Amino acid sequence: xxxxxxxxxxxxxxxxLIRVDYNVPIEEQGGKMVINxxxxxxxxxxxxxxxxxxxxxxxxxxxxxxxxxxxEPSLSLRPVxxxxxxxxxxxxxxxxxxxxxxxxxxxxxxxxxxxxxxxxVRYHAEEEANDLDFSKQLAAHADVYLNDAFGAxxxxxxxxxxxxSVITSRGGQCAAGLLMNRELQFLGEELESPxxxxxxxxxxxxxxxxxxxxxxxxxxADTILIGGAMAYTFKLAKGLNVGKSLVERDKVTVAxxxxxxxxxxxxxxxxxxxxxxxxxxxxxxxxSFGDHHVNDNQNIPDDMEGVxxxxxxxDLFSNVIKEAKTILWNGPMGIFxxxxxxxxxxxxxxxxCEATSSGAKSIIGGGDSVKALNKADLGSQVTxxxxxxxxxxxxxxxxxxxxxxxxxxx
Ligand code: AMP
Numbered sequence: 001x002x003x004x005x006x007x008x009x010x011x012x013x014x015x016x017l018i019r020v021d022y023n024v025p026i027e028e029q030g031g032k033m034v035i036n037x038x039x040x041x042x043x044x045x046x047x048x049x050x051x052x053x054x055x056x057x058x059x060x061x062x063x064x065x066x067x068x069x070x071x072e073p074s075l076s077l078r079p080v081x082x083x084x085x086x087x088x089x090x091x092x093x094x095x096x097x098x099x100x101x102x103x104x105x106x107x108x109x110x111x112x113x114x115x116x117x118x119x120x121v122r123y124h125a126e127e128e129a130n131d132l133d134f135s136k137q138l139a140a141h142a143d144v145y146l147n148d149a150f151g152a153x154x155x156x157x158x159x160x161x162x163x164x165s166v167i168t169s170r171g172g173q174c175a176a177g178l179l180m181n182r183e184l185q186f187l188g189e190e191l192e193s194p195x196x197x198x199x200x201x202x203x204x205x206x207x208x209x210x211x212x213x214x215x216x217x218x219x220x221a222d223t224i225l226i227g228g229a230m231a232y233t234f235k236l237a238k239g240l241n242v243g244k245s246l247v248e249r250d251k252v253t254v255a256x257x258x259x260x261x262x263x264x265x266x267x268x269x270x271x272x273x274x275x276x277x278x279x280x281x282x283x284x285x286x287x288s289f290g291d292h293h294v295n296d297n298q299n300i301p302d303d304m305e306g307v308x309x310x311x312x313x314x315d316l317f318s319n320v321i322k323e324a325k326t327i328l329w330n331g332p333m334g335i336f337x338x339x340x341x342x343x344x345x346x347x348x349x350x351x352x353c354e355a356t357s358s359g360a361k362s363i364i365g366g367g368d369s370v371k372a373l374n375k376a377d378l379g380s381q382v383t384x385x386x387x388x389x390x391x392x393x394x395x396x397x398x399x400x401x402x403x404x405x406x407x408x409x410x
Contacts, residue, residue: 148177308334
């Protein structure tokens with residue numbers, strides 16, 4: 001059922017607790033913590049502006065890194081409050097506690113349309129334990145709860161699930177922020193009955209991470225394209241030689257079952273017909289690759305590792321992608337971090353953008369595909385890029401995410 005969103009709420013003068021995803025990359029530079037990428041902060045602006053316009057008293061809660069229940073100064077959210085102040089052009093108060101008297105006092109000082117960011121909620125072990133008492137302390141700050149942190153919605157933590165249950169049991173409203181709502185719309189509703197041909201592109205390191213997604217999407221897709229190291233486990237299932245490629249030998253049966261299901265359901269299931277291979281070298285415990293070249297053969301030589309899809313596979317995959325009306329892409333085609341092995345991933349990215357400009361809906365399921373699109377400066381040319389990694393995959397598997405389940409139905 002559709003969830004309540006911020007657009008449905010009357011918020012004037014209400015204390016609004018918003019769970020945001022401010023788990024930004026941060027590092028020490030010259031004695032100061034510096035945020036390297038503010039994409040996640042920028043992504044919350046539409047929700048924050050809507051809340052300001054509605055006259056809410058805005059309390060933001062988030063986590064940063066893995067302090068494991070301890071106060072770790074390098075993981076304080078203070079630099080995020082400073083950054084948000086600059087980006088939004090309005091003062092964002094910071095409180096170095098997220099519960100207790102100091103936090104309660106900071107909340108009580110808020111006027112309509114003002115913002116307060118609470119300290120890293122993971123400084124308390126009770127957050128990840130989804131502790132009821134801690135959830136009640138967080139809930140005491142608010143009249144209404146909003147979740148805009150899709151990337152954390154697959155965890156049943158106090159700030160994602162517990163607090164929402166407490167507010168709901170008090171008769172309060174819990175709704176999705178605009179960012180969360182877009183995730184639910186594109187990863188959920190749009191893929192429920194996709195326009196055909198529906199092409200799913202999956203890559204990355206492991207079959208085990210994505211097999212449930214493959215299994216579910218085999219019910220809906222017209223074609224599944226497999227790249228990345230995942231493809232080699234499928235090659236093994238087909239009785240092909242994979243040389244020194246990264247494989248999961250214990251997942252061959254699972255891969256075989258997916259191939260059988262594809263046949264049964266008449267889903268076109270393509271794995272690379274050629275590859276870029278390279279020789280893994282170890283010198284003084286350091287790994288590198290040498291002698292990389294195209295291997296125009298389904299089998300990979302014994303001493304070589306498959307590191308990217310080859311030119312024929314790029315053509316094959318690109319032609320299928322360009323005919324698609326709906327595209328879902330998750331995972332790179334090769335070790336794209338190394339420029340020598342990035343062509344497969346970037347070619348797929350270009351084909352997805354081309355299909356999009358011809359009218360296809362392209363949905364990028366988070367993680368490294370988003371990184372690759374941004375690296376190629378193509379992020380704005382797809383329909384939707386998910387902000388979740390693990391959360392996107394679990395959602396695509398068809399699981400109900402605790403942070404979503406906890407929100408009020410419309
Ligand atoms: P995932 O998080 O499962 O999407 O995996 C992404 C990672 O898979 C990236 O860091 C890639 O370098 C890696 N990857 C993709 N293709 C290969 C390959 N052929 N061999 C080893 N690693 C790969």
